[in-house]
Amino acid sequence: MKLIRYIVIRYSLYTILLALLLVPLFYLLVQHIMIDNLDEALIFEKNWINKKLQTGSLKDFTSYNNSTTITPATAQPARDSFYSKNIFIPDDQEWVKHRILEAVLHINGQYYHVQIEKSMLEGEDLVKSTLLLQLGFIFFLLIGVFMINRKLSKNIFHPFKDTLNKLSLYRVDNHRVPEFTDTRIIEFQQLNRSLELLLHRNATLYKAQKEFTENASHELQTPLAVIQSKLDLLLQTPVSREQAGLIEELTNGIRKLQKLNRSLLLLTKIENNQFPETEQILLARIIEYNKEQFSGRMKEKKLRLIVQDITTVAVKANSSLIEILVSNLFSNALRHTPHGGTITVSLFNNELSISNTAAGAALDPACIFHRFNKQSADSKSMGLGLQICKKIAELYDYQLNYTFKDGQHCFTVLFS
Amino acid sequence: MKVLIIEDEASLSKSIATYLRQESYSVETASTYADALQKVDQFDYDCILLDIMLPDGSGLKILRTLKQDKRIDGIIIISAKDSIDDKIAGLQSGADDYLAKPFYLPELSARIAAVIRRRRFDGNNELALNEIRVDTASRMVRVNDTAIDLTKKEFDLLIYFIVNKNRVLSKTAIAEHLSGADADLYDNFDFIYAHIKNLKKKMAAAGAADYLKSVYGMGYKFEVT
Numbered sequence: 001m002k003l004i005r006y007i008v009i010r011y012s013l014y015t016i017l018l019a020l021l022l023v024p025l026f027y028l029l030v031q032h033i034m035i036d037n038l039d040e041a042l043i044f045e046k047n048w049i050n051k052k053l054q055t056g057s058l059k060d061f062t063s064y065n066n067s068t069t070i071t072p073a074t075a076q077p078a079r080d081s082f083y084s085k086n087i088f089i090p091d092d093q094e095w096v097k098h099r100i101l102e103a104v105l106h107i108n109g110q111y112y113h114v115q116i117e118k119s120m121l122e123g124e125d126l127v128k129s130t131l132l133l134q135l136g137f138i139f140f141l142l143i144g145v146f147m148i149n150r151k152l153s154k155n156i157f158h159p160f161k162d163t164l165n166k167l168s169l170y171r172v173d174n175h176r177v178p179e180f181t182d183t184r185i186i187e188f189q190q191l192n193r194s195l196e197l198l199l200h201r202n203a204t205l206y207k208a209q210k211e212f213t214e215n216a217s218h219e220l221q222t223p224l225a226v227i228q229s230k231l232d233l234l235l236q237t238p239v240s241r242e243q244a245g246l247i248e249e250l251t252n253g254i255r256k257l258q259k260l261n262r263s264l265l266l267l268t269k270i271e272n273n274q275f276p277e278t279e280q281i282l283l284a285r286i287i288e289y290n291k292e293q294f295s296g297r298m299k300e301k302k303l304r305l306i307v308q309d310i311t312t313v314a315v316k317a318n319s320s321l322i323e324i325l326v327s328n329l330f331s332n333a334l335r336h337t338p339h340g341g342t343i344t345v346s347l348f349n350n351e352l353s354i355s356n357t358a359a360g361a362a363l364d365p366a367c368i369f370h371r372f373n374k375q376s377a378d379s380k381s382m383g384l385g386l387q388i389c390k391k392i393a394e395l396y397d398y399q400l401n402y403t404f405k406d407g408q409h410c411f412t413v414l415f416s
Numbered sequence: 417m418k419v420l421i422i423e424d425e426a427s428l429s430k431s432i433a434t435y436l437r438q439e440s441y442s443v444e445t446a447s448t449y450a451d452a453l454q455k456v457d458q459f460d461y462d463c464i465l466l467d468i469m470l471p472d473g474s475g476l477k478i479l480r481t482l483k484q485d486k487r488i489d490g491i492i493i494i495s496a497k498d499s500i501d502d503k504i505a506g507l508q509s510g511a512d513d514y515l516a517k518p519f520y521l522p523e524l525s526a527r528i529a530a531v532i533r534r535r536r537f538d539g540n541n542e543l544a545l546n547e548i549r550v551d552t553a554s555r556m557v558r559v560n561d562t563a564i565d566l567t568k569k570e571f572d573l574l575i576y577f578i579v580n581k582n583r584v585l586s587k588t589a590i591a592e593h594l595s596g597a598d599a600d601l602y603d604n605f606d607f608i609y610a611h612i613k614n615l616k617k618k619m620a621a622a623g624a625a626d627y628l629k630s631v632y633g634m635g636y637k638f639e640v641t
Contacts, residue, residue, distance in 0.1 A: 221496035222425050225518035229431030232521035235584045235634065236438070244634035251588045258518055296595070300607055 004157060008149040012142060019138040027131050034123035035099065039082050042101035042116050046080070049114055053107045073104050073113035087117065096121050159183035163192055170199065172206045214268050217261040224261075228254050263384040266324070270391045275318040283313045283347055283415075286323055290330045291345075302340045309348040315415045317396050325392045328385040329354045329411050336409065344408075355410035362404030369400070389413075417532060418459070421445045422452040422475060423467040423494065428517075432465065435521040436528070438583075449473030456482060456489075462536060463490040463528045468497065468506070476509055483510040490531035494519070520589040522580040529579040545578050545640060547624055559622035569594055570615045577628065577638035586635040612636060 049068065080103040086095040097120045105112045159181040166178035177199045180192040231247050231254075239247065269275065287310065298305055315322065333343045333356035341357030369390040389411075393400035399414035419441045423429040426447060433443045444459075446452035449472040456464070456478060464482075468475040475493065482489060492513040493506040503514045512531045515524060533541050533552055541553040549558045555571055557564050566574065576593050577585070587605040594608065616628050629637045 218496050221517040222428065225494075225496075226425060226427045226431065228518040229428055229435070229521055232586075232589075233431055233434055235586060236435075239634070241633045244632070248586055248588065248634065251586060254518060255588065255592075296607060 002153070004149055004153045008145055012145055015138065015141055015145070019134075023131065023134050023138075026134060027127060030127050030130055031123075034120070034127060035084075038099040038118055038120065038123065039101070042082070042099065042118060043080070045116050046101060046103050046105075046114060049116075050105050050107065053105065053112065067117045069115045071113045073111040075104075075111070084120065097124060156183070156185055159185070159192075160188050163188070163195065167195065172202050177203050210268050210271065213264055217265045217268075220257065220261050224254050224258055260384070263388060267384065267388055267391060270321065270388070270395055273395070275321050275395075278316050278318055280314050280316055281319050281322050283315060283322075283326070283352060284310050286326045287345060287347065287352075289323075290327050293327070294330055294334055297334055298343075301334070301337070303334070303337055304342045306342060306344045307346075308344065309346045311348055313347055313350055313352075313415060315396075321392045321395070325389050325413065326352070328389050329413070332385055332411070333409070350415045351412055352415070353410060353412040355408045358404070358407050358409050363402065363409065365402045368402050417441045417462045419443050419528065420452075420455060420459075420461045420464045420489075422465060422470070422478065423447065424470050425467075432521065432524065435525065439525060441528075449475075449478065452478055453481070456487075460487070461489045462532045463492060465524075465528075466491055466493050466511070468493060468495040468502075476506070479506075479509050479511060488535060490528075490535040492524075492527055492531055494524070520586075520592065522576065522583060522585050522589050523593055526576050526579045526593065530575075543575070543578055545581070548574075548578070548619075550575065550578065559619060559624040562622045564618050564622045566615065566618060567611075569611050570618070573611055573615055577636070581627075581638045581640045584631050584634055584637050590635065 045068070049070065053070075080101060083100055083102075085098055085100055087098045088094075089096050098117045099120055100118075101114075101116045103114045103116075105114055160183070162181045166180060170178055177196070180196065183189055183192070228251065231250055235244070235247055287307070291305065291307065329352075333354050336359065337343055337356040338359040341359075343354065343356045346353050369386050390400055392398075393413060397416050399412075399416070401412050401414075403410045403412070417440075419436055421429050421432050421436075421443065423432070423445070424447050429445045429447065433445055436443050444455060444461075446455050449470045452466075452470070452475075466475045466479060475495075479491060479493075482491065491511045492515060493511045494515050494517060495502065495506070496517045503516075506514045512534065513527050515527055529543075530552070533543070541551055543550040543552060547560045549561075550556070551558075552575065557566055557571065557574065572594060573590070576590070587608055590608050591605045594611070612628060616626070619628075620626065627638050627640060629639050631637050
């Protein structure tokens with residue numbers, strides 16, 4: 001639940017609860033005051049009648065609206081009684097609530113029964129109006145709260161949402177530390193400042209680490225070249241068969257180091273986004289090229305290559321990277337297919353799939369694309385090829401997946 | 417044939433010089449930008465090996481100077497930078513070839529020979545060795561005036577051997593020359609053996625002497641006495 005909604009719901013619930021309690025209470029209170037007032041007026045009138053009757057006879061007394069009836073009485077009740085009663089008014093054809101005072105007056109030795117009626121119509125109207133007003137007030141309060149919620153959500157929470165959005169898109173390897181929108185809310189300001197500091201620190205660390213990889217890789221190439229050149233010269237001197245074997249092994253070691261260096265550099269460069277040029281690339285052409293490139297090796301391993309469903313799929317990307325992506329998947333399949341196995345390549349529905357006969361069980365999909373994750377006993381495999389594929393896929397938002405089905409390893413790239 | 421090695425790593429420079437001198441190239445070396453610029457200014461070379469990263473300047477600046485002066489020296493960049501982009505940038509600046517470190521000296525030698533052939537012998541790309549004549553432009557091979565039909569790999573192999581004649585070439589170096597970066601995909605280098613066997617057979621059939629010798633466990637040697 002959104003924070004602002006969370007808060008507003010609580011405020012609204014409180015307002016409604018308060019209204020539910022207070023509106024009837026208020027209604028009763030106003031009604032009570034009104035009846036009190038009426039009763040007072042009735043007593044006042046009774047006293048007035050009392051005074052009038054002391055000075056004049058009953059016959060002289062007139063009531064202009066028939067609301068007062070005075071009849072001679074015999075006994076005196078204990079006290080005045082007030083009550084409310086509905087009385088039908090023939091003129092208006094409706095029942096109107098009246099407040100009635102019944103009293104017995106003792107004037108000049110004579111008892112009179114006095115009944116005074118007063119319409120509560122105006123008072124009732126007042127109470128109703130008050131009730132309506134109150135309901136209206138609550139209605140507008142709730143509308144207001146709702147509107148303020150929307151406005152807050154839009155304006156004040158906008159920078160916060162912006163920050164969240166930028167954070168979710170942030171990647172330490174793309175070099176851009178997001179700039180957060182200015183806000184007047186202190187908490188958000190603090191949040192943004194802390195995030196900026198954190199991200200800058202991370203970016204610096206990341207950059208330093210990558211520069212180290214890059215420099216280390218570069219610096220290694222020259223000593224490797226020196227060693228290789230010395231070995232070449234050594235090979236030209238009279239050497240025994242045993243020494244020759246050692247030289248060959250050293251050479252292989254250097255090749256491996258060189259390949260490792262190249263792969264690390266390539267990874268760094270992909271992460272640095274150093275392949276900005278893009279062009280339209282026909283995938284079928286690259287598959288064809290790889291087919292040719294690896295044909296010698298396939299023949300040697302007696303592999304069967306099935307190329308099916310090659311459709312015209314063009315992607316816009318850096319051609320070197322796409323070539324590396326496809327060729328890495330190819331060579332990966334080639335390397336891990338047992339002698340006499342089959343490699344199946346298809347390009348259909350924007351999806352390139354390369355599968356090969358497996359020598360063993362399924363690989364662990366959780367770590368297959370990680371650096372230096374070697375799941376085969378092949379000493380020539382560096383464990384970087386698939387990571388490079390993954391990085392290239394990530395760069396262009398392609399889906400690179402691994403599945404294991406019917407004894408086949410299958411890698412698919414879904415070009416978006 | 418004069419070759420200038422512009423390389424700040426003395427040890428590497430020395431190895432290259434030693435290897436090339438055995439090929440009867442006359443070799444000079446320069447280890448700094450200033451030194452290189454001076455040498456380039458004073459002499460013409462058949463081929464210049466250029467390291468891009470020099471302590472006191474960029475090798476690419478030397479390359480641009482040479483191109484501005486419309487010099488015809490062949491230039492091969494030897495660099496620790498080996499990304500495709502670096503290669504393209506180097507070649508676009510006017511270099512004839514680009515070799516990433518580390519490299520095999522026989523490979524370097526083959527590249528130098530190719531550059532010199534392209535630069536110096538316009539219309540005459542012939543490589544001759546006793547009864548063998550190779551036209552590198554039309555990729556024709558003749559033995560005693562009999563044309564022999566070689567596959568692309570066999571042809572590349574022959575050139576590589578002729579350029580590095582009387583040298584022991586390791587199987588790894590040959591494999592890399594033939595298949596480029598994919599060489600490490602191979603479990604073993606039996607495929608080289610197959611190519612060499614075929615090349616030997618075709619050469620012998622045309623009446624060439626048996627130059628190709630297997631050097632126990634190490635590799636092969638194209639022996640010319």
